[in-house]
Amino acid sequence: MRIQATSHNTNKYSSEWISPNGKKIYRIHIKGKSERNYDYGYVYGWNGSSWVQLVKRCSPSSNAEYDEWVDVSSYNVTKLKTRLTTDRSVLYSPTYVDVVEVDTNHPSSLSVSSNRALRVQVRSHRADKYSGAWAAPGAGKILCIHMKGKSERNYDYGYLYGWNGSSWVQLAKECSPSFNAEYDKWIDVSKYNVTKLKTRLTTDGSVLYSPTYVDVPEIVVDRPINGSPFDSSTWWIWG
Structure with missing residues (x-):
């Protein structure tokens, strides 16, 4: 689900990732880097009837990566896809979004x-x-x-x-x-x-x-x- 941008005015989606056996997704590990307050990485989830936005992130400071686990259990989703948008100004190196790990079991x-x-x-x-x-x-x-x-x-x-x-x-x-x-x-x-x-x-x-x-x-x-x-x-x- 990694997307990387090398140009301005990007609006790019990844392919879908489907949870094995259609299991509910509880947590996701999202990483990325994109110009703070201008370029964004998104994660969407499929809840059985529509794609809903789970996460929207940008770099916390200049050229810094975000790297966090996010609880998405309340959304009841079984599929994921990522999206990356950039504007006309700064591009970090690399500018990207990725979901590197997915937890399909309830934490306990x-x-x-x-x-x-x-x-x-x-x-x-x-x-x-x-x-x-x-x-x-x-x-x-x-x-x-x-x-x-x-x-x-x-x-x-x-x-x-x-x-x-x-x-x-x-x-x-x-x-x-x-x-x-x-x-x-x-x-x-x-x-x-x-x-x-x-x-x-x-x-x-x-x-x-x-x-x-x-x-x-x-x-x-x-x-x-x-x-x-x-x-x-x-x-x-x-x-």
Whole structure:
């Protein structure tokens, strides 16, 4: 995502950078150098419906670099691109903007596998099948889930439910986006305050895809209490 300008009156964009598996971006490491109060480096993020400005920076003093981590978690973005603008006057050497590092994990989170405990597959019509319940290690809050599956579009559905301490609430309902195609997405479920998950698969009386299934193979949870065997470091994505 590095852009460098060697001329005046520049207005240049980078290509898009897409977070692996469509994961939410929590923090970005931005670096650059551009004439203070005249030339600017920008970072934009895609929130699912539009590009929103996350950062606008220029040099803090003459010919100095900026170099900082920025919390962008409130924007709920999964893609990034940079932009660099220059006016008619001074050009620093180099004049540039870059996002060198991207953090796609919640600062106090960890990613754990469900070990196929949430996979449900059916081979018959008119099925209505549930998985067993999967509990987050250390009773940690579940922040984000990786949901996959395949089921006849608009007729057969994979569901995900979460336990909020008093009841099971529906978190997601998915079917294939096109004929015999898989869905494969990350979903932010942090607002539901759930600590357990279970899946469900329903089919009607017509077409069965091969295989017809739903699964949540990976879950991001708040870091559990001290002593949990699941304690782990966060993932880092280098851009």
